[in-house]
Amino acid sequence: MLKVAGAGKSFGGLQVLKNIDLTIEQGRIHGIIGPNGSGKTTFFNCISGIIPLDAGRISFAGRDITTLRADRIARLGLRRTFQEAKLAPSLTTLENVMCGSFSRPGKALKQEAWELLDSLGMAESAERWARELTWAERQFVQLLRAIIGKPKLLLLDEPVSGMAVKETELMTALIRRINAQGVTVAVVSHDIKMLMDVAEWVTALNFGEKIAEGTPEAIRKNPLVIEAYLGAA
């Protein structure tokens, strides 16, 4: 589904991604972990075309997307969410969800957006201004905005950060449901328990380098991972 080869990125003198090879298999939920500042968000920014790589290639669904613009990549079916949900504050919740579609706005799209909100018990928030939503609600809405675009691959950057236990459970169930509907998912999370629970495959980064990858069980036991991350948690 996604193949990254030799990815490198620096900001000034700071090398944030170092020669990363990573393959995301179709149909999987693929977790990415790493301490704060290890380059996870930068990695997603490069894959989704928001910032260019300095080195390496990215192919998505058999196509080289290394130099494509973010909107072109999104149209190919690679969508993402952000650590901090970026909604249009003076549009309604419903309109924000509709914004994620490439179809023409109309009755059918409105209905689809409403059904997505309803499936999360958020139907009564449909006409509220996005600026009135809580942090957690905004996280759900930006995910629905990505989903309405019918992605093949979804990148989720810290989908449960700042969430209470109940909200985390709801988000985890939603990620599973989306994946069961055929969407490949890559997820970055500080919540190791949630991530190890939901992911079938995990890649660990540290200081911009891939230090390990494997099943959650193998990653939990990996000495490099324990030293870099789990040990310090």
Ligand SMILES: Nc1ncnc2c1ncn2[C@@H]1O[C@H](COP(=O)(O)OP(=O)(O)O)[C@@H](O)[C@H]1O
């Ligand atoms: N636009 C930028 N300009 C300069 N430095 C950046 C930029 N974006 C991220 N960084 C730096 O790159 C490193 C990795 O950041 P980030 O990718 O956000 O890590 P993570 O998501 O794993 O916490 C950090 O040291 C961060 O300060």
Ligand SMILES: [Mg+2]
């Ligand atoms: Mg980050």
